Amino acid sequence: MAVRPSLAYFPSDNALLDSSGLPWGVAVTPFSSTDERGSSPVTGDEGDLIPRCTSCFAYFSTLCSLHRWSWTCPICSEDNDLSADAAARYARDGSHDPPELRSAFVDLLLPGEEGEAAAATTPVYVAAIDLSSSEEFLELVKSALLAALEALSPGSLFGILTFSSKIGLYDVQGPIPIVKNVFIPPDSDGTLHVDLKDVMPFCSFLAPVGTFKDRIAEALETVKPIASWERATTASQVQDHALHHTRGFGVAIDALVNYLSVENGTTFELGM
Template sequence: MAIRLTVSKCPADPKVQEGSGIPWGAAVTAFAAHDEKGIAPVILSLEKSHALPRCDTCWAYFSSLYETEQYSWRCALCDSVNSFSEADIVRYSSPQNCPELSSSFIDLEIKEEKHRSENEFQGQPVFVAAVDLSASEEFLELIKSALLAALEALEPGVLFGLATFSHKIGLYDVQGPVPVVKSVFIPPELDGHVPIELEDAMPLRSFLAPIEKNKENIAAALDTLKPTSSWERTTAASQGIEGVTMGGQGFGVAMDAVLNYLGAEQGVTFALARVFAFLSGPPDYGAGQLDTRRYGEQYASKGEDADKALLPEQTSFYKDLAGVAVQARVCVDIFAVTDEYTDLASLKFLSIDSGGSLFLYANTDDSTLPQDL
């Protein structure tokens, strides 16, 4: 990695940077052949040595930049204290023999395992599409075209999963001759969770399909996606809590269930995963629902223009959910296609804090979703 700063010295704190009036930034080149000083990396092979310790909280690798004691070390990224294993204590008793302590620029050589059981997909990239069915036909047609284009760009070896959400979660098994969907209903309670684990509804290895063998089956499953019927939405909306009317879009519970679904097999089934979440409006059902009535009303009494005000988040639900995603090593990208207020101030944490991106499109006609995806 090479890091080049816009100025020769870094400001000591935000106050100094703000007072200087000078734009400050850094250009980071991941996987660079040399660092900013032209120095090649130290090569550390994990085949003949111990794997580097990793932070229990943020999964950062141990390096020469961290504070160490005899039995523990403090992560420089999240400030968590981690314990050394017995093997690590022996290893770091002679720090001069440890490349990771002699340089901050290291390449790890990890050999691929030659023997793998049939039930393991270890190391394969995983992509999961989570589609909002409490939407219009136009919304779903846009999502279908975007996902079909994305399927053509995915390389062999990728595992793909298709899930849907409304007042229930749908999991698709596309590895047979006919797509099969299993549904798990979302409880309307504001602090509720799905009544059963998704793994019990459909084993993860049935949900995640090798792209090279099932591309046509995935396309066939996408063709079956239909908006939630007005009868189903009316039924869900009638289950209001504390005077709040809910329309049947349980995004919060769905994401919590999917992240735990993937996280349970993290490190065994896959190295890391990416979830593409497609929203047609604000979540209004179950845990994580957002009260969008505050838009326009919150600033009316203060004489402020709500359209110009930067609204703070109204709940920490999605910030906490981002922590679950990081622990599961899952990155979440949110694609919102809507012209109504959706409270992205609350939703943004799930994508940004997990390493993903947040996209907003005002309508389906002018959307660049297929290209962005």
């Protein structure tokens, strides 16, 4: 993981942050192979031994304040007790410290339970496509998605969602690909008037790649940028907020995550 701040120095408190007027923020790349300094992660196989905060469940790390029999969580400031084994683990000298004390960037393995069978999981991929982009950019997006489609395993599930001033859900499992649209209200507060699960059944949205690869490709080829007349209509409806409502990114992603969370209470991993 790589963490890169927008500024070299951070405000010490909220009051200073608000009064500075500076664009303070942090860019996080969670799946980076190196950290922000280009260093590889420290590895280990004792992930099950790392203490977790009793309040926010954050893992112990080099950012925590470590005491003899306790540690303080840097995220929520909760004071957590250390077990005798954990206290002994962190009482070592610097040359034999465990991975989580040697670096803030660690990859640790979690052992499986005795007799635990490997759970069969089905990879799920969703392409969320922004139709407010230019035609040239959209062609690049479609080319990238078609190339990625060829690399997916036949057992994967794939769904297509488009967004602009409306959200489109694609069903590619019929004779021809069809799309059902949900319009984003101009005065939307971040929510839709109808849930996506009521627009299209979950099993219709996600199609097996092995069976419907050609139809998925056909559906991707039909994706076009938002029409000029639709831009004009949307602009006349929302006036100075036209760009926000034409793109609809936040509303679309929030609705998509909620949509994928309804299946047995499980949130699927997204590839966008």
